[in-house]
Amino acid sequence: RQGSINSLKLQAFQLFLRAPSTIWYRNACYQNPQQGSQACPAQHPGLWLPASDGGCAYHQLLPPAGHIGCKLPLCVFLRNGPSQGSNHRKRFGKNNVILSDIRKPPNNVFHSGPFIYSDILDYKNLREIVVNNRITWLVHYSALLSAVGEANVALARSVNITGLHNILDIAAEHGLRLFVPSTIGAFGPSSPRNPTPDMCVQRPRTIYGVSKVHAELMGEYYHHRYGLDFRCLRYPGIISADTMPGGGTTDYAVQIFHDAIKTGKFDCNLRPDSRLPMMYIDDCLRATLEVMEAPADTLSMRTYNINAMSFTPEELAQELRKQMPELEVTYNIDPVRQAIADSWPMNFDDSNARKDWGWKHDYDLPELVQTMLNYLGVETRMAQAN
Numbered sequence: 001r002q003g004s005i006n007s008l009k010l011q012a013f014q015l016f017l018r019a020p021s022t023i024w025y026r027n028a029c030y031q032n033p034q035q036g037s038q039a040c041p042a043q044h045p046g047l048w049l050p051a052s053d054g055g056c057a058y059h060q061l062l063p064p065a066g067h068i069g070c071k072l073p074l075c076v077f078l079r080n081g082p083s084q085g086s087n088h089r090k091r092f093g094k095n096n097v098i099l100s101d102i103r104k105p106p107n108n109v110f111h112s113g114p115f116i117y118s119d120i121l122d123y124k125n126l127r128e129i130v131v132n133n134r135i136t137w138l139v140h141y142s143a144l145l146s147a148v149g150e151a152n153v154a155l156a157r158s159v160n161i162t163g164l165h166n167i168l169d170i171a172a173e174h175g176l177r178l179f180v181p182s183t184i185g186a187f188g189p190s191s192p193r194n195p196t197p198d199m200c201v202q203r204p205r206t207i208y209g210v211s212k213v214h215a216e217l218m219g220e221y222y223h224h225r226y227g228l229d230f231r232c233l234r235y236p237g238i239i240s241a242d243t244m245p246g247g248g249t250t251d252y253a254v255q256i257f258h259d260a261i262k263t264g265k266f267d268c269n270l271r272p273d274s275r276l277p278m279m280y281i282d283d284c285l286r287a288t289l290e291v292m293e294a295p296a297d298t299l300s301m302r303t304y305n306i307n308a309m310s311f312t313p314e315e316l317a318q319e320l321r322k323q324m325p326e327l328e329v330t331y332n333i334d335p336v337r338q339a340i341a342d343s344w345p346m347n348f349d350d351s352n353a354r355k356d357w358g359w360k361h362d363y364d365l366p367e368l369v370q371t372m373l374n375y376l377g378v379e380t381r382m383a384q385a386n
């Protein structure tokens, strides 16, 4: 049963990375794994009842007449097609999750539920969204990533630091639970690289890394000073079939799949032996939900490393060649990205996340490669058929 819940929640979170940049939860209530009805732990009026299909350990709030229904905060973005999407909407209520960005969403995102324009540099507009929609949880993804940040430091500073300040103030002012992702890029050349623990020297050499260390420290400061429910995971490089790479150093590991399927060739911008921690998107989104839902007393820290695997471009190419023996990989090193990769962790120690809230990854390199090829292969065949 827990497995099916996880898979539902996971699918609900699909496309958060590289699609919307902020996720707003309306009327979020809490997980209640016990059967039977009782008062809502978030003190909303009404009773908690088991979900109607009996297959879900979560309970819905039974709204008194005139009260807006209060359900689990989920959105229904799916990679698996519209029919499942509508099932999820029926079950969880698409209107309880609002996505926002300054960029136009792709069709599937736009048609999945509420999507609004919101610039995180516009404080008044952020406050308006929270008040008008009675927002309770906030997931803040907007950022300029490592390589693109080095190409535009002023903009990265503004979005990643000023934007974060706005988000922190909004969250503290309105008592929101706030998730902000950090990254392996929050470490630098003087950090231990193999493995990198949660607590060690953090002296990154990119504006991206500096802004993420700042986010970790500010979030923790607001937690201690104002009681903000701040939660943060340091993600490794995230690999997803849904979206194209967005200006990061680990992006080669996404691009290789697209190029391999389209042309059978890939020109890699990192050295073949550049080892970096990586994770498949489903694991990343599940980890995010798990830490957001973890009871506060299980969290001994507010910022955790999470990890799944660690590989080099050469090792990834070898795994791909098991399925595509003809794949040709050449190396054309980008000095900016290479310098960044050389300063980042090679292996990530996530033992605290595993110990405190039970983090466990599902995807290692073989499963990652198989899953990416399956998704992209199906997409390519559909495009060709069309």
Ligand SMILES: NC(=O)C1=CN([C@@H]2O[C@H](COP(=O)(O)OP(=O)(O)OC[C@H]3O[C@@H](n4cnc5c(N)ncnc54)[C@H](O)[C@@H]3O)[C@@H](O)[C@H]2O)C=CC1
Pocket: 016, 017, 018, 019, 020, 021, 101, 102, 103, 118, 119, 120, 121, 140, 141, 142, 143, 144, 145, 159, 163, 181, 182, 183, 184, 234, 235, 236, 237, 238, 239, 245, 246, 247, 248, 250
């Ligand atoms: N993709 C990865 O491998 C990793 C991502 N992360 C973190 O996850 C988050 C999302 O990353 P990605 O989706 O890969 O990045 P991305 O570059 O694809 O997306 C960032 C989003 O921020 C939006 N944005 C930029 N300026 C904005 C503004 N002023 N107001 C509102 N939105 C704005 C962009 O329109 C874009 O949709 C970032 O915070 C990143 O640091 C952390 C580690 C690894």
Ligand SMILES: CC(=O)[C@H](N)C(=O)O
Pocket: 145, 146, 147, 183, 184, 185, 208, 235, 236, 237, 238, 247, 248, 249, 250, 251
């Ligand atoms: C690991 C990250 O934070 C991101 N993918 C990047 O390469 O900048």
